[in-house]
Amino acid sequence: MKPVIIALLCIIFHSCKSDRQGDNQSSKELPTTPQNITIIINNPLKKQIFFDWSSLLDAATQPYDATAAHDTILIKSNIPVRLISSDMMGNSKIVQNTFLLYPNDTVFLEKPQSITNISTKSDQRNKELSFFPLFREQFGNYEGWSVPIPFRDDKPEKRFQKIKDTYQNHIAFANQFFQVNHSNSAFKNFIRKEFYYKQYYDFLALYQENLLKNKAIIQDAQVARFLADFKIDDSASEIPIYGYSVLLLESLLQAGKSEIDFYQNLKTKYSGKTRDIVLYRFVDFCIINSSKNISTLYTYFQKDAENIMLKNNLKEQYQFMANTLNSSGNKSLDSSTVIHFSDKKTLTWKQLLEKNAEKITYLDFWASWCKPCIEEMKYSHEVQKKYPNINFVYLSQDENYKHWENSILARNMSKESHYLIGTSKNSAILSQFNITSIPRYMLIDQYGKVINADAPRPSDAKLKTVFDELLKEK
Structure with a gap:
């Protein structure tokens, strides 16, 4: 574990x-x-x-x-x-x-x-939206990829004091803001709970490595008192840092436990919305990381959870991962699989080519987390409008079904032209065409033959020249 x-x-x-x-x-x-x-x-x-x-x-x-x-x-x-x-x-x-x-x-x-x-x-929403920009002017960046874990180099006693002082300063800022700016009660509650659980996250995140060794820290009297004040609050279950903090704490307490025992302990220890969200986060993590216990943990969650939205989210992720696992041992290119966005059906590579036969196909290998891929999308849509006689097919390497789906819906992309590669890490598709980095583009003729394994990007003016030549030959 x-x-x-x-x-x-x-x-x-x-x-x-x-x-x-x-x-x-x-x-x-x-x-x-x-x-x-x-x-x-x-x-x-x-x-x-x-x-x-x-x-x-x-x-x-x-x-x-x-x-x-x-x-x-x-x-x-x-x-x-x-x-x-x-x-x-x-x-x-x-x-x-x-x-x-x-x-x-x-x-x-x-x-x-x-x-x-x-x-x-x-006006009210504008005031609420101004909260964190004003907060940042006084305290610096609150969150994001450029914000490191605070107080990493401090000794435990100094760390405690800094964490407590920071929390008090943040709450004082919030209270002053709410006195001057009329804000919704839901927004106020979110901010206050966010800051409350942030202090536990800041402390617990320092012990994310060497858990068995760090487990002894909870025996310290000062640490024990601090953690004993950790409030379990169902109304905070939709605040991310609450769920993170619970898992950080449990990971320290249960260091060395098997995944199944870890799940069962969470199920026994927590109840209500908190139990659902903590179990969801843990099982989702295990699914994404291809745990050998995926099937067991997923079955447990679907039986134990009450939150329908969480159950549906996990179901989609589980079904996607089940498809990728089923095809993971298949090294044949023709029988390697992709998942169609529009109807969620699984197609082999051969079936995908047959579906797009009779036209030249422009393949776009991308992922929702790839910034250059997303940047190219707007150019891709512009070029696609000018060349209706060419198929544009998008193959995603996302390992999280919801992130792939959300990215397509957010940008109003054509559902018919999007597919998810069945198993990104072991896919014969990626291996056969040596797709080691994205974005990557390929051209396939109407007979399924690769005519350009490294085609120009949509933003490259050369692509239109290539298209014109191919259509002229055809």
């Missing part, structure tokens, strides 16, 4: 990483079906814009990295989404701001100068 838990903690750490229909909507019951969060990008100066977003139930993020003058991103979610913008200043300083977006929000993202700004047509 030790290697698994250490990897779990590393992933947890590195991932932390429309007009409103009335100002009180965010305090109402959240919709049970996914709603659109619309991000309208207005960037007339074509500055580099980078941000990533994640559901409050999801550790991994979806990136956006582009210089488009105008763009629209749609995020389907029935719970709030956390968006983190990243801006590189002239002095090489990185500025990262957090924005909390709600279902049915329409927000306007602009970059008039150096800093990305997000606003709405609601």
Whole structure:
């Protein structure tokens, strides 16, 4: 269990990483079906814009990295989404701001100068969106890939004091902000709980390596008192840092346990929403990392969990991984599999070529986490409109089904042209064509023969010349 838990903690750490229909909507019951969060990008100066977003139930993020003058991103979610913008200043300083977006929000993202700004047509929502930018001006970056674990080099007693002082300073800032700016009760509760659990995360994340050795730290009287104050709160289950902190704590307490025992202990120890979210995070991690206990853990979760959305999310991820595992031993190119986005059916490579026969096919190997891949997409769509007689087929190497699906839906991509490579690590498709880095593009003729294994990118003017020549020959 030790290697698994250490990897779990590393992933947890590195991932932390429309007009409103009335100002009180965010305090109402959240919709049970996914709603659109619309991000309208207005960037007339074509500055580099980078941000990533994640559901409050999801550790991994979806990136956006582009210089488009105008763009629209749609995020389907029935719970709030956390968006983190990243801006590189002239002095090489990185500025990262957090924005909390709600279902049915329409927000306007602009970059008039150096800093990305997000606003709405609601005064109250604008005040809430300004919270973390103002917080960053006083305390520095709160979260994002450029923020290291704090207090790493301090001795335990100094570390405790700094963590407590930081928490008190953050809460004082929040209380002062709420006195001046009218904010929704749901937003206030989120901020206060976020800061409360952040202190535990900051402390526990320091012990993510050498868990068996570090387990002795919980025997220290001061540490024991600190951890004894950790509050289990079902209402905090949709705040990511709450679930992370619970897993960090349990990983330290249960260092050395098997995956099955770890799951059963979580199930026994916790209840309600907390149990569901902690079990979900743990089983999802095991699925993504191809644990030998995937089937058992997934079956347990579907039986034990009450949250329908979590069960459905895990079901999609499990089914995707089951398909990849079933094809992992298949080294034949023709029988290697891909998963069609539109109907979720599995096709062999041979069937994929037959489906796109009679036309030249332009293959785009990409992934939702690949920034250059995403940047090329807008050029791909432009070229595709000019060449209707060429098939554009997109093959993703994502290992998380939901991240692949969310990325396609967010950008209004054609569902018919997208496929997921059945098993990325062992795929004969990647091996046969030596796909070691992405983005990568290939051209296949109407008979299934590769005519260019390293074709120009969509943003390269040479691609149009290549297309013109091929269509002329045909």
